[in-house]
Structure formats: structure tokens, C-alpha cells
Amino acid sequence: MSAIRNRQILLAARPVGEIKSTDFKYQEVDAPEPGEGQALIRNLYLSLDPAMRGWMREGDSYIEPVRLGDVMRGGTIGEVVKSNSAEFKPGDKVFGMGNWQDYWIAGPKSGARALPADVPFPLTNFLSVLGITGLTAYFGILDVGLPKAGETVVVSTAAGAVGSIVCQIAKNKGCRVVGIAGSDDKCAWLINDLGIDAAINYKTQSVAAELRKACPNKIDIYFDNVGGEILNTVLGMINVHARVVICGAITQYNATQAVPGPSNYISLLTKRSRMEGFVVIDYMHRAMEGVMQLGQWLAEGKLKHREDIVEGLENAPNAILRLFDGSNKGKLIVKIA
Amino acid sequence: MSAIRNRQILLAARPVGEIKSTDFKYQEVDAPEPGEGQALIRNLYLSLDPAMRGWMREGDSYIEPVRLGDVMRGGTIGEVVKSNSAEFKPGDKVFGMGNWQDYWIAGPKSGARALPADVPFPLTNFLSVLGITGLTAYFGILDVGLPKAGETVVVSTAAGAVGSIVCQIAKNKGCRVVGIAGSDDKCAWLINDLGIDAAINYKTQSVAAELRKACPNKIDIYFDNVGGEILNTVLGMINVHARVVICGAITQYNATQAVPGPSNYISLLTKRSRMEGFVVIDYMHRAMEGVMQLGQWLAEGKLKHREDIVEGLENAPNAILRLFDGSNKGKLIVKIA
CATH class of the missing domain: 3.90.180.10 (Medium-chain alcohol dehydrogenases, catalytic domain)
Incomplete structure (x- = not known):
């Protein structure tokens, strides 16, 4: 050998x-x-x-x-x-x-x-929708985000591997879903192919202004992969008892100096809300549950990727x-x- | 009349x-x-x-x-x-x-x-230890902080009306308690009269350096009333599955310009931790439970104020x-x- x-x-x-x-x-x-x-x-x-x-x-x-x-x-x-x-x-x-x-x-x-x-x-698929990526979306939105039908869910990096699955799980749970992505192509894919309710191109649009339009009932869940200014903007628009799920912070990963923290964290107090990070490895003992459910949605056409x-x-x-x-x-x- | x-x-x-x-x-x-x-x-x-x-x-x-x-x-x-x-x-x-x-x-x-x-x-007492102040401490540390015996709890404005009760409840639950206060007198009162494990005078000492000494097992719960730089410092020192309880943000109340947010919020991700705000009015339906328990501790000498x-x-x-x-x-x- x-x-x-x-x-x-x-x-x-x-x-x-x-x-x-x-x-x-x-x-x-x-x-x-x-x-x-x-x-x-x-x-x-x-x-x-x-x-x-x-x-x-x-x-x-x-x-x-x-x-x-x-x-x-x-x-x-x-x-x-x-x-x-x-x-x-x-x-x-x-x-x-x-x-x-x-x-x-x-x-x-x-x-x-x-x-x-x-x-x-x-x-x-076992490296994407049925792998760590899919499980990250599954446990993050369901176990940390705790979505209820009728709630408004905002997702950053919504066209990404994790974000796009989060969007669809939230839709499957009856939520209003608003995605934030980095190109018109990605926004069109989110709306036309994944069927989410609204999409914002953060590179060409005002995230704050578009979120105000797209979230008339404010924001109950924010699934965040970016941190930085978008996280801060969303924190300023949350509802009472909102859940802010910290899955990643891509704006920070490459930073060579300190990225400003979210000064609107104070909304967590006035809105009695929660910001919580999670890492999928803590859920690996429940991986089979996630793979089974994701596989079922995939087979039923309820999960595109x-x-x-x-x-x-x-x-x-x-x-x-x-x-x-x-x-x-x-x-x-x-x-x- | x-x-x-x-x-x-x-x-x-x-x-x-x-x-x-x-x-x-x-x-x-x-x-x-x-x-x-x-x-x-x-x-x-x-x-x-x-x-x-x-x-x-x-x-x-x-x-x-x-x-x-x-x-x-x-x-x-x-x-x-x-x-x-x-x-x-x-x-x-x-x-x-x-x-x-x-x-x-x-x-x-x-x-x-x-x-x-x-x-x-x-x-x-019904405006202090048995009133909104005591209930704020009670529900904040117990329902949001979820202390377990042996955990390390850090409290800001520890000598304040709410903070001092939080410190004692955490001690009653078997935690290691470290208080942050604004004078040597207050620190001495916290240690000598309330029996907490360590106290830091943030006006004369380095909070980061003293916390490192006082929290050899890092920080499981932070009960925060101040926000600002101290919140950021503590976030950088939390354990896995920590709870950061946002009760107030006195450094922000008087601010005439934006106070920097806690850039170390990213520890919530790496440490799979939670930062959560609460307002005592959400717990008023359970006020009697709180008053009874606080009254019992008070009568037993387990709650000084x-x-x-x-x-x-x-x-x-x-x-x-x-x-x-x-x-x-x-x-x-x-x-x-």
C-alpha cells in the first residue's frame, strides 16, 4: 500500500x-x-x-x-x-x-x-442540505429561533448554503420570511424559486428602509450570519420576545481591526428579547432527527438547494x-x- | 375634600x-x-x-x-x-x-x-427588597440567569438596590459571586456584610485584570446593569452556555451620542451563549411567589439590604x-x- x-x-x-x-x-x-x-x-x-x-x-x-x-x-x-x-x-x-x-x-x-x-x-447532499450545512440551518432556526406560524423571520446571507435552508424551513413553519442577500440574481432566486416573501439586496438597497417595508409587523426572529451594521439595524426593529440567532459573523472573520459591536443590543432589554449563539456540533447527538426531517422535505420538494x-x-x-x-x-x- | x-x-x-x-x-x-x-x-x-x-x-x-x-x-x-x-x-x-x-x-x-x-x-421594604427592586433581582437572576451551584456569577452595580439582592440570591444558590461597584466602601460592604467572594472597584481597578483573578473558572452568568465597556469585557470572558442577563444599561441612559456596542458579542457564538433582556413587569403575575421567597430569606437573615x-x-x-x-x-x- x-x-x-x-x-x-x-x-x-x-x-x-x-x-x-x-x-x-x-x-x-x-x-x-x-x-x-x-x-x-x-x-x-x-x-x-x-x-x-x-x-x-x-x-x-x-x-x-x-x-x-x-x-x-x-x-x-x-x-x-x-x-x-x-x-x-x-x-x-x-x-x-x-x-x-x-x-x-x-x-x-x-x-x-x-x-x-x-x-x-x-x-x-450529505455535505450540503443533508450535511452539516442543513443541520446548522435545522437546529439553528428550530431550536434556537423557535419559529411560530405568522411570525416574521429575517435571514442574512439568505441565498447562502445555510441561509437558503433556513428560509425554507421558516416558510414550511408558516412564517413570513425576508431574506438579505448580495445580488439581484440571488434575490430573484430567493423569491421566485424558494418562495420567500421579500428579498433585499444589501449592496444596492437601504437595508433599514427595505426592512421597514418588508416587515410591517416588525421582526420576531433574525437568523444572522453577518454581524456588523446589518445586525445592528435589525436589532433596532425587533418585536417583544424576539430571538436573534447568531450562526456566524462573516463581516468579522476577515476583520483586521475591531468591528463595532451592535449598539442596539439595548433592544434586548426594552423588547425583552434574546440573542443567542449556537454551534451545530452541540446537536450532533440529534443529527439523525435532522437528516430524516430534511430528507423528507427534500423528497417532498419543500427544500430546494x-x-x-x-x-x-x-x-x-x-x-x-x-x-x-x-x-x-x-x-x-x-x-x- | x-x-x-x-x-x-x-x-x-x-x-x-x-x-x-x-x-x-x-x-x-x-x-x-x-x-x-x-x-x-x-x-x-x-x-x-x-x-x-x-x-x-x-x-x-x-x-x-x-x-x-x-x-x-x-x-x-x-x-x-x-x-x-x-x-x-x-x-x-x-x-x-x-x-x-x-x-x-x-x-x-x-x-x-x-x-x-x-x-x-x-x-x-415593599419599595425595596420586597418591591419591584427585589422582584427585578429575583426573576432576573433566577428565571433568566438560571444559576446552578458552583457556577460563577458576575454582577455589575453590585452594591445597588437590585445588584445587591442579585448577589445574595446567587450566593444562596451556591454560586461563586463577584461584584463590580464604584467605591472601596461599597466593595467592602459587598464582601464583609453580604459575603460575596470578590468585589472590584471599577473606578480604581482594571476590571479585566481583576475579573481574570476573581473568576478562575471564567463566567457563567453576568447580571448587567451598566452596558458599555464592562459588558464588553465580561463577554470576552464567558464560559460555554453562559447567560448574560440585561437588566439595565446605566452607561447608556444619559448618553447624548451612540454608545459603542459590545463587539465581543461574538462570544455568544463561540461559547454558544445567550444574552437576554427582561423587564420585571412581565413577571407581575408571579409577584406573590417572589415576595414570599424574598420575605422568607429576609426573615432568615439571608438577605441584607x-x-x-x-x-x-x-x-x-x-x-x-x-x-x-x-x-x-x-x-x-x-x-x-
């Missing part, structure tokens, strides 16, 4: 401001040999996510930062090539943190899981930049093999 | 920045006559509270602002002078929103409540200023009669 070459992309430097492709380094090594109870997995697809910007940064967070010189972290779908484990047999498709490389070792503590053999969905698939592991360092300039259309995935 | 004179203090101007005594106006009118189902109440004590700064300001809040020219709003304890109501009989002591004046009319919809005749506590009683309704406009310069020692109350 030592003839198998394993292409890897390492974290070479901690980004200052925006990620640069030179923050990564390519290398080839021999693929590892699986030990007792382990399996060798060949990665087929790699998920690229905004959260990766956080993993590249030093400092206290919900997960250890990737160390310099380590293979860059990432969720993958792979296939078992060789197994010394009762859990995995050759040919099984496996979801796990396989990282930015061709081959990795899955063992009892790796968190890897084999997918059922006969899933009626494309494999890539897009995948933006880039060919070739070597293109991952350039592809990830697209998450931050907004040029990806749907869940960004790298096809490795 | 028309010979009874009613002294009143009106809101004459909306404060710009700090309250000035000239924002109020004194007048004397005839006391009103109670109609059918109503009672005439003579105020004995008036509560002065930081929240009054908010009531004097125009704009959207949890309660309508006081209108210019109206009697200034305030909670009072009074005595029934004359009654056409089955609910109140002359001599009854009544808690209600009697405002800054000698006499007012309590009726079925006024929210006024007679106190039991034989309460074993001084009347003023101070009252700072100013003589004379005419001194209320100057007395309220002391809430904002920190010179009051304990719950500020005006003795009217």
Missing part, C-alpha cells in the same frame, strides 16, 4: 484579513496504513465553509484552531478503501472530518459514520475565497476524486 | 444627557375625588429608580414615556384616605404607581394592591440625580408623608 500517494493541503500561514491562497501549502506523502479497528478512506468530496476562516485563526473558540503545518480541516464524504474495522467495509461511503487530502484513517473515535448503502440522494462543485483538490485554496466575495452559488464543494 | 392640596412634581422637559432638577416642575392642585369603585390614596413613600431615566425619554421602549406636563411616574406605598371601593378600606396600605405626588386615585384597573394588614416588615431614605417630596428632583453619580447607599426612597 505504500505506493499510494496522498495529496494534502496544509495550513501554511494564519491569514491576516482575507484568506489568500498562499496561506495554504501543497504536499504529497504516502497514504497512511490503517491499524487494528481502523479503515483507510479515500475522500471523494470536501465541504468548504465560512467557519473555516475561524479555524485558521489563533485564539479561543468553540474548537481548537488548525495548527500551522497541519492538514487543513474539513468535512468530507469518502469511500472505504481498506478496512480492519467491523464498522466499515470496503466500498462504504463515509462522512467525517477527512480534511483537505486524498486519504485518511477512520477509527472508533474519529467521528466518521458510514452512510446507508441505498440512500436516495446524491452523495454531495444548489451545490457549487469545484473540480480538483488542488483548487480548494482558490475556491474557498469565493465564500467571502459572495461569488459562490450554493453550497461550495470540492470534488476530490 | 376639595380643601386637600395635592403637591405634584411634573416632567417639564426631556433631559439631554444627565437629568437636571430643572427637568421637573412643582405644582399644587386640589386632590382628586374618588368615583364609584375608586379610592383616594395618600402617598407615604416614593421609589426612585434608574429606569426613570428611560421613562423620561421619547422613543420606543417597554412602556410609554411620561408625557411632558404629566406628573412624573413612580411606584409608591400609600394609605387609603377615602374609599368607594370594596377592595380598599381607609387605613389600608397600598402599593401602586402613585407617581410623584401626595394623592392619587386607585381603581380596578390601576394595578394598585393593598398589602396584608400584619406584614412583619417595614413599609419601605440598605435603604437610603430622603425626606420630602420636594427633594425628589435632586435626590434622583444621586442614582447616576453613585452616591446613594442602598435603595433610594423619598418619604412623602
